[in-house]
Amino acid sequence: MTSSFYETIGGFQSLGQWKGQENVMNVLAMYGLNDNVHKLQLLQYIDSNIIGNNVRINTPWGSRKMIYADYTASGRALMFIEHYMLNNILPYYANTHSDNNTCGIQTTKFREGARTLIKQYINATDNDVVIFTGSGK
Structure with missing residues (x-):
């Protein structure tokens, strides 16, 4: 990634700037993949990064590998995304309703950057x- 993406919090990086600098394959390259990765390899990589992918649960028929099939509202966490969040977002995470502190301002920038990316990805107009709706309930 470019150094500007990792600028100090004083730079108030917006995730909206991220799209022009990087793409998904560049991010995945940080974790051992490159631009020539075959789609099957990419899917295998994602599958291998599912947290809890090999969890076993006790059933009336004995221990079975858990199968998660409810991706409607919540998917399974991915190790490479959680790693990114842990190192790049959570250290600065704060209430977006606070604009009197650095972390609150940075988190607001993250949120607004996400909004910008979503608009770009769905080809929304001005x-x-x-x-953003819901509270996870």
């Missing part, structure tokens, strides 16, 4: 609005 007349469209991305609204």
